[in-house]
Amino acid sequence: MDLKLKYEQDFQQWIEHHITLFKEKRLTELDIEHLIEELEDMGKSNKYELNSRFTVLLAHLLKWQYQYKQLQDQWGTFTGGSWRGTITEQRLQINKLLRKTPSLKRYLADTLIEAYPDGLKIAVAETGLPKTTFPEICPYTLEQVLDENFYPDSF
Template identity: 50%
Template sequence: MSDLSLLYEDDFSAWTAQTIALLRQGRLADLDIEHLAVELNDMGKSGRHELVNRLRVLLAQLLKWQFQYRRLTARWAEIEGKGWRSAIIEQRAALSYLLDKNPGLRSVLADGIAEAYQQAVEMAAEETELPAAIFPADCPYDEGQVLGRGYYPPSE
């Protein structure tokens, strides 16, 4: 086991700094390739995980807006509507930032929406106490609607 490989086990921050230095110096033969590959793989998974997580929260908010908002009393709808609107705006801003910084994630956006949707239905059903069957089986929003600032689904 190389010194760099041992450093990975003992001090990840120092391993990272040393790896960066070796890359910048072009000393590729001195790299801890196995651990570097693990970390790069995890970075890819991390970005996708964050994308799906943010989509889950956003889709749940859109579902609550669409399926519960009108059922609430006027005063409660006003209060909840403001909170849901804020949550929708926040998630869209975070998704916009994530996609700007990681444009490669756009290629998995449709799959991310599909993956997050079932979790969003479960979340919306639990939060609203509505039966999960009330929500569409497939995501009713396209990518433009999900990410589109100012889009709020019509209340049912």
């Protein structure tokens, strides 16, 4: 059986076959090259998810801080419920990811810094406010971003 061909044609079958090989301790038959590739991709996937969650969270924290009061004054009944829901969801998913993969904690500070420019772009696009309205660097600490009770003061 050509494992490389199976990998390219039917990934699920390739996985199932490798599970069998591992269980039967037939390690010499493993497709090492593709196993390494898949393991590396798994690590990248977790980091990508963390970055993506921070990006959305930061965008919503910025919107909360820089547009919430304006919309509340304008509409009177605006409560930011959807924003609050998104902020809560991102924090829950980040915490779940960190529980499942505790080693990601060492990337938190860098990920916060890396995610901010994209979060800023989203906030600018969604609020219509000039980019100069917002800070160039992340105005929140890691602790604030992850704190379920933290909502920045509105201007």
